[in-house]
Amino acid sequence: MLEEQGPEWMSEEVKTGTTIIAVEFDGGVVLGSDSRVSAGASVVNRVMNKLSPLHDRIYCALSGSAADAQTIAETVNYQLDVHSMELGEDPLVCSAATLVKNISYQYKEELSAHLIVGGWDRRGGGQVYATLSGLLTRQPFALGGSGSSYVYGYLDAEYRAGAGRTDTQRLVVDTLSLAMSRDGSSGGVAYLVTIDGDGVEEKVFLGNELPTFYDQ
């Protein structure tokens, strides 16, 4: 009884339980995430922004182990900084996604994080790339994190190709809200980032601002 164990959550790995979404629309992308960071059963941070900038118009959404995901994002941010200086212009979204994929694949065994990369560049417009387990694929929308399994069906049914900016933002917030209400590891507030040719818009939806559904 001499040993001080400390609370259980101090020895659990910090995971971002998470729901992350990225959806492409005509002229840009919308990325969304919840804000809960859990260590086992306890919530370590209830307002973490999981949408991390890789460059001016390229963001990534973090899921899985918080440390692993943040480290990948920081490393790619550094590589893109030097790359864009050398190029003399903004980097392509596929460059950012490829850099993320390369790290995810090379350290597949050691890391457990999944990043979704979304952004806008002059050549391809709005693009979303999924990099799960080190693959690289461009998709019209991508989901990730533990909460995503609850809302695949909803997004499949509601996604419309060529939708506009506000419709896509509403779709993302609705999806996040549904996932957060069903997944124990997702919750808190919803963060939204909208990227298009004119710039980046960051929005937060507090708990009481989230859309409600039949049971609320």
Add this chain to the structure above:
Amino acid sequence: MACVKSPLYSFVKVRCHLTNDVTRLPYCCSPIGCAHPRVHLKTETESKVRAVRKAGASSEAGKMSRGSNPGFDRHITIFSPDGRLYQVEYAFKAITQSGLTTVGVRGEDCAVVVTQKKVPDKLLDASTMTNMFKLTARIGCVMTGHGADSRSQVHRARVEAGEWKYKFGYEINADVLCRRMADICQVYTQNAEMRPLGCCMMLVSMDPQEGPVLYKVDPAGYYCGFRGIAVGPKHVEANGYLEKKLKKKPQLSQDRTIQLCISCLSSVLSTDFKATDLEVGLVSKEHIKFRTLSESEIETHLVAIAERE
């Protein structure tokens, strides 16, 4: 710990802790097992001596009346008997080879660098030729001298700045970056294997604490902050001109700073410039990020100078 002189040399790949370059240094392998780098690089020096003798440069050696050193103090960066590093001095001469003069001035709330733009070949696409480079969003530089060496130094600076941001979490300051580049230049003046770079870097930045700053690094590894400085074939005259104009420490607005740089160049080079003959880079309080002026903006300043005269 004494080392027995041994003719056994083996080359060991080491990473230079200052420049992060992988170089080969010969280590002395002696019977008692001590290993230390032999600074005078016997084998490399030997091959250089052979080359010098073959080329019949012994006439030069003959002039060096202090006979012990037959003249490779001019060929690699080791001290000459009178305490000079000839290679470093030659590097300075290489800066003037490009034929372009650069002027930089720090104003009240801006820092400006102006350089000549010479298109030597009619077939050349002038839009692809530039001596102004962005190192980070806030720090820009102008390179004077050997073109390829310039690009190498710029690339190195960008990587250093990126690494700093990654390691320490905030953007590097201009004076720290300048010091880092100067330290790297200094290593080249000590390593016999690598020659100094024949180019000079002039940095401008809006420092978050200090405001506008102007720094210069030269091939000797010396760096300093300046209120005004010129580099290139006419730097002596240009520095004299700037000293006169900045003697009374005037408060220079952005327009006046740019125009001072341009008039300095046109006065020492005795030419009337067209907008296509100049490149202007600046940072200012209104526009913190380093940018280069477009032709029309340069034209506006040239017109303003002409009107004032």
